[in-house]
Amino acid sequence: MNKLQSMRRYQIGPVYRRDQPAMTRGRYREFYQCDFDIAGESEPMLADSECVLILTEVLSGLGFSNYTVRVNHRLLLDGIFQCCGVSEALFRPICSAVDKLDKCSWDEVAKEMSDKGLADEPIERIRQLVLTPRGGADLVDQLRENPALKGNAMVTQALDDMSRLFRYLCLLGCPDQVRFDLSLARGLDYYTGLIYEAVLEPTPDCNVTVGSVAGGGRYDKLVGMFTKKDIPCVGLSIGVERLFTILEQMHKAKEQKIRTTATQVYVCSAQKNLLEERLRLCGQLWRAGLPAAHSLRSNPKLLTQFQYCEDTGVPIALIIGESELRDNKVKLRCIASRKERLVDRDSCVDEVRAELASLAAAQQKTEQ
Amino acid sequence: MNKLQSMRRYQIGPVYRRDQPAMTRGRYREFYQCDFDIAGESEPMLADSECVLILTEVLSGLGFSNYTVRVNHRLLLDGIFQCCGVSEALFRPICSAVDKLDKCSWDEVAKEMSDKGLADEPIERIRQLVLTPRGGADLVDQLRENPALKGNAMVTQALDDMSRLFRYLCLLGCPDQVRFDLSLARGLDYYTGLIYEAVLEPTPDCNVTVGSVAGGGRYDKLVGMFTKKDIPCVGLSIGVERLFTILEQMHKAKEQKIRTTATQVYVCSAQKNLLEERLRLCGQLWRAGLPAAHSLRSNPKLLTQFQYCEDTGVPIALIIGESELRDNKVKLRCIASRKERLVDRDSCVDEVRAELASLAAAQQKTEQ
Secondary structure, eight states: OOOOOOEEEEEEEEEEOOSOOBGGGTBOSEEEEEEEEEESOOSTTHHHHHHHHHHHHHHHHTTOOSEEEEEEEHHHHHHHHHHTTOOGGGHHHHHHHHGGGGTSOHHHHHHHHHHTTOOHHHHHHHHHHHTSOOBSHHHHHHHHHOTTTTTOHHHHHHHHHHHHHHHHHHHHTOOSOEEEOTTOOOSOTTOOSEEEEEEEOOBTTBOOOOOEEEEEEEOSSHHHHHSSSOOOEEEEEEEHHHHHHHHHHHHHHTTOOOOOOOOOEEEEESSSSOHHHHHHHHHHHHHTTOOEEEOSSSSOOHHHHHHHHHHHTOOEEEEEOHHHHHHTEEEEEETTTOOEEEEEGGGHHHHHHHHHHHHHHHHHHHHO | OOOOOOEEEEEEEEEEOOSOOBGGGTBOSEEEEEEEEEESOOSTTHHHHHHHHHHHHHHHHTTOOSEEEEEEEHHHHHHHHHHTTOOGGGHHHHHHHHGGGGTSOHHHHHHHHHHTTOOHHHHHHHHHHHTSOOBSHHHHHHHHHOTTTTTOHHHHHHHHHHHHHHHHHHHHTOOSOEEEOTTOOOSOTTOOSEEEEEEEOOOSSOOOOOOEEEEEEEOSSHHHHHSSSOOOEEEEEEEHHHHHHHHHHHHHHTTOOOOOOOOOEEEEESSTTOHHHHHHHHHHHHHTTOOEEEOSSSSOOHHHHHHHHHHHTOOEEEEEOHHHHHTTEEEEEETTTOOEEEEEGGGHHHHHHHHHHHHHHHHHHHHO
16 A cells, blocks of 8 residues: 555554443443554564563553563464374464463363364364473573474474574563463464563562463564555553553552653742733743643632642642742742741742752652 | 633644635645634733744744735624624625625625625625724724724724734734734634734745635634633644645745755665664664664665665665774764764764764754
């Protein structure tokens, strides 16, 4: 269409699923998602490892430390099915049964496989493989030596990929929270290579088991289904609403307040009839790019203005009264410490910036 | 619903209009818009002047200098209609006729008024008023003295508002591009007070007459139509796609390239088989928060990598070769000047930051 054959892109916005809504589980047809994708030719596993790294960066950046990224490879699953004696026609149905392992017991999954026409012996052989403990590059080596898989072309190629993935992630300095997990299958049919999924483990701050919060994989044939040319792609989707709900719970558990305003400075009047002076000062702060606000009432009480700052977490108040105006000063109040000092009106932007920087530094020190 | 009775909010996203699409004029049912609104009780014209200021900030911030914000007041229009002998039932229909003055001649608008049942005399009286030259606070004073309007309660209240508006805008340091224009009517029925609209005037860079690119006003009764309680509101909408189309034309006219990537550093290999070293360096830059990228091919040619930087406007390349690796160095190349220098591998993040800062400073100097 637009002849683009390679790009990196991200998008945050509403997306739609063709599915019956399940409101009680927060599953709507329209929901918010953050997507990242890399399209175009790439050295094997290079774009893929970048996607896995980005997934860890997003979760770490949002303040999560209790996540695991489970990785697996569609070709490896197919290879395993082949080695276990599953006919090719059953690859996808059996894969979709494996996908339920995070919600169902092995017995239920085995029953589904059996219902789909698979004999007991291949089911048992699949069990022995996909329920292998999770691992890292070590698991790749183990699987290479596994006599049941040796010589299978799909397995060999997939293990080469997985071994590259772990090497690249190591070079990129990716956090050590990536686990090779043969029981990961991912629901969507269009994946063709690496697949991954991020799960949050319960913590003291957030003991809800929430399952998958993000996932993705390689889909080399999807673009070709809609255009004349295959364009190899790899990408990930992050469930924004789900993560935000969890973050809210975590903040609540820690009794942390969530700020709903970006205001850093609140311009207060100490006496009546100073509305126009407040406006003049706000204009000065806004032109300097400082997120400032003031009361939209003409004569608010000083205590009410301070209370607003405390309630909403605005860190600094600038106060003007008759005497400050006369002396060309403003009073700078640090809301948390209640300390006040007079500063020159002309340098108040710099004073506010310095105060904000010192508050941020103190905050960072507390958190360490 | 959520009991919120006051807020400032902005939103950028898809919105929908219930209208027949006019594709050729770029008028779709779904389009992108940036909205800003202030809800809740406010001293008269205080929130309103903040909205007008924000409108000028957005347009200036996007690099436009050739804009005018036309302002008017719905109550003033109604007062004028009353003074001219229009019956109250005709206020909205006549207002909607005035709204067409930016696209149609006065004769066409007068014909519409006549078709809607207005006599020739009131039409002529309206003409004399709404076609008054545009102005600022001076026009407010002129209208106060206009014998045709004197004593009308709606006119008096609206003129008090307009006079406050100009005083507040002056205190806020709002650019002098706001024009009081009695012929501005705005299409939507729900406005109850101040209305405004931003228009771009043709310039040598962009001689297309594009008309309105943003607009808004006070709508004190709209929330009450959907909830039990009236909540006074004022806001504005900016036509994002329209502005971006115009910006593109302007860049084209100036032969300025529009960058489609945010990448600031491109990691290049000077020899074959250095893919893994590129990854290691990329990881280092990414962890430092620098927007870095590299080729997804295993052995790209150095010239191809430089060409990519030139084509996409990436300002800096970091080059690694065997000798750099041996000496724990990287070569920093400034793409525009083609100047290269060796820097220590350990301090390359700081070197890149310093180079970017000096490039930005030089750029700013050129633009002045």
